[in-house]
Amino acid sequence: TQLLEQSPQFLSIQEGENLTVYCNSSSVFSSLQWYRQEPGEGPVLLVTVVTGGEVKKLKRLTFQFGDARKDSSLHITAAQPGDTGLYLCAGNGVYAGKSTFGDGTTLTVKP
Amino acid sequence: NAGVMQNPRHLVRRRGQEARLRCSPMKGHSHVYWYRQLPEEGLKFMVYLQKENIIDESGMPKERFSAEFPKEGPSILRIQQVVRGDSAAYFCASSPGQGHEQFFGPGTRLTVL
Numbered sequence: 001t002q003l004l005e006q007s008p009q010f011l012s013i014q015e016g017e018n019l020t021v022y023c024n025s026s027s028v029f030s031s032l033q034w035y036r037q038e039p040g041e042g043p044v045l046l047v048t049v050v051t052g053g054e055v056k057k058l059k060r061l062t063f064q065f066g067d068a069r070k071d072s073s074l075h076i077t078a079a080q081p082g083d084t085g086l087y088l089c090a091g092n093g094v095y096a097g098k099s100t101f102g103d104g105t106t107l108t109v110k111p
Numbered sequence: 112n113a114g115v116m117q118n119p120r121h122l123v124r125r126r127g128q129e130a131r132l133r134c135s136p137m138k139g140h141s142h143v144y145w146y147r148q149l150p151e152e153g154l155k156f157m158v159y160l161q162k163e164n165i166i167d168e169s170g171m172p173k174e175r176f177s178a179e180f181p182k183e184g185p186s187i188l189r190i191q192q193v194v195r196g197d198s199a200a201y202f203c204a205s206s207p208g209q210g211h212e213q214f215f216g217p218g219t220r221l222t223v224l
Contacts, residue, residue, distance in 0.1 A: 006153075033212050042115075042202050042215035043154070088153060092210045098144060098167055099213060103153035 003027070004091055006102035014110050016078055021105045023089035024071045030092050032072050033099070034063055037086040079109045113138065115205050115216035116185075123222045124193050132188040132219045136205030142166075143186040144204045144213060145178060154202065160186060166209075193223045 004025045013019055023032070031050045035043035047056050049065035049072060056063045060083075062075040076083055086106050090099040116135040124130050136143050141162050146154040156170040160180040171178065175193075180186040190197055200220050204213035 030210060031212070035215075040220075042117075042217045045212060045214060048212045086153075090213070092212075098156055098159045101146075101154045101156070106151065 004089055004100050004102035006087075006089060006105050008105060009103065010106050010108075012108040012110065013079055015080060017109075019076050019079060019107070021074045021076075021087055021107070022071070023073070023091075023102050025091060025100075026070065027091070027093065028069050030069075032065060032069075032092070033090045034072070034074055035088040035090065037088060037104075038084075043086075043088055076107075079107075081109045081111050083107060084109050115140075115203060115214055117203050117216035117219050119219060120217060121220050121222070123224065125224050126194055127192050130190040130193050130197070130221055130223075132190075132201050132203075132221070134186040134188070134203030134205075134216060136186070136203075137214055140205035140207050140214075142206045142208060142211075143180050144206070145186075145188050146202045146204065148200045148202060148218075157188070157201075190221075193221075195223045197221060198223045 007022045033048050034046045037043040047063045052067045052069045054065045060077045064073045086104045088104045089102045092099050115137055118133050143160045145157040148154050158171045158178045159167040163182050175191045177189045200218045202215055202218045204215045206213045
């Protein structure tokens with residue numbers, strides 16, 4: 001069974017601060033997705049990373065896929081209250097059809 | 112291009128009743144996944160279906176729960192004889208193929224009284 005561990009589980013910061021969320025596994029993934037979920041809504045896909053070492057930027061969000069394709073990080077620069085939500089990573093196994101989800105990081109950005 | 116649709120958005124059932132949750136995938140997507148989420152927790156995989164086939168049901172409880180994705184119509188997650196512990200948000204996702212990124216619906220929030 002492939003497992004994804006996300007850390008930290010909860011993060012509360014002030015507006016303007018930077019933060020990094022981690023997603024780690026002992027398994028290799030063919031691709032990895034990051035989602036953001038707001039209360040009462042479904043997860044919304046932010047990015048997919050496929051190549052080991054890949055870095056993708058989405059405005060103030062920077063996503064990195066580890067060289068060995070076992071881990072990933074999400075860095076947010078100058079966080080804003082609108083960034084508040086549950087951040088989920090999901091990995092697609094090399095052979096498995098379904099995705100494995102981490103338990104998520106709940107981010108709260110205070111104004 | 113409509114996204115993944117789920118209905119109802121909210122469902123209230125009494126213990127012992129049946130709950131039917133519906134999911135219409137995105138246009139062109141033939142793979143459907145069901146997940147369950149408890150408050151302030153992540154998504155727990157339940158079942159993965161392709162048209163008329165169950166591909167992986169390793170996350171589905173052995174009793175009372177069933178899922179189908181017929182040739183025509185939406186995918187259905189059915190929970191028989193609901194208990195209070197079934198109260199949760201149930202999310203459906205779809206993808207165009209195996210191993211592709213998944214797109215989620217808004218979820219159905221089931222409350223069992």
